[in-house]
Amino acid sequence: AMIASIASEGQATRSAPFGHALAALAEQRQDIVGLSADLSKYTDLHIFAKAHPERFYQMGMAEQLLMSAAAGMAREGFVPFATTYAVFASRRAYDFICMAIAEDNLNVKIVCGLPGLTTGYGPSHQATDDLAIFRAMPNLMIVDPCDALEIEQAVPAIAA
Template identity: 40%
Template sequence: MTLLATATTETAPFDAISEGICERNSDVMFMTADLQPYVDLFAVPKRFPDQFLDVGMAEQNLLSVGAGISKAGYVPVATTFACYASRRAFDQMVICMGTGPRTCVVVGFTPGITSPARIHHQSTEDLAMTRAIPHATVIDPADSTEFAQAMNAAVERGGLVYMRGLRGRVAKLFDPETYRFEIGKTHELKDGGGVGIISTGSATEWVLEASRLLDEAGVEHGVLHVPTLKPARHEEIWAFCEGRKNVFTVENHNIVGGLGGLVAEVMADNGGGPRLKRLGVPDHWAPGGSLGYIREQLGLDSETLMKTFRDAA
């Protein structure tokens, strides 16, 4: 069983993830731009000072320096908030990191609407931006288990990897004993006909909440989790969609260019398919506030999601 019987949480998983990577690989360099405690990097600076670099409050330098040290044989893992990694340092990500074969990992924390601040700290377009970079790998992990396994894969991947990061109290949905992350692979979390629901990242937790409500209401449905936005296994996405009347995508991101865009591309390439409804941040700026409040404002709370899916069943 991929999913835990009861979902739990894990505090600051990136701290243990980064420490474990340094224990196994002395070539990995964890980097930050004056945000070390805010991306849960606590153990590495103390235990592995030679594998930690703080460039100060300069995100463009963070990525360009990371690209530079990759040429000296290091594997840079550049950590900052997703809004800064994507919008502020996008040119450095593309030109300095994205044009070569060397492994460069960028981890963007507080993605989407997970920040209580408004536009300046909300990265609702980072997946669309990074999906457009040639040869890049783009990952949006759903929980602490997947985050750990995806990080281990990222530092061995080769080329540019952009990954959304999870900090603080993080959901633990998947059983680490049975779940296996693999770049590109999708995971069918509920095998069922009727309405199809496709999610990525933290939105998978939202969908699973709504799925339980659908089960209680006796509504047939299926759930597909897509942690890798690029490269994605289009054939697995199409196999899930084919034969259904309605498919929804749910993401902690703008509905333009992210998961919804990926699934729309898959349907177009295969010549049609079911009706697709993209759920996420609409084509306007998201409000500020708690995650629960923002989800309610955008119709992404579990009750509203359940009703939306039920009405299309």
């Protein structure tokens, strides 16, 4: 899931805050679409997919296609939320984000899980330079919520 719980016993937690917040937002806005690079279960987008299957797009393990499709949808007036792991967005899809989304200042929301060194999956899943790569692109805003509550609040704020 997007956020792992390290809560103490008895401490309240929220499960899948991104997925629930996006599904709720999509109830109010027909222009919201969700895209995944075969990681919807791990980026909480499966919640959105279940609630709005007609607006969910599974792109397979193809981050370049994910970003290209999101750019095309944004050009048609949709607000795409493209989800994957940070290392795959920043490295595998760099050119596509830069040229198809950032340079044209398109309204695409790139939502990444496992930023930096947050995973034990090994070097292939560790994005030690993801933040630096995204900060160097024009027209991108980075939002880094610190907990489930901020994730829930960030979703409608970035969709505006």
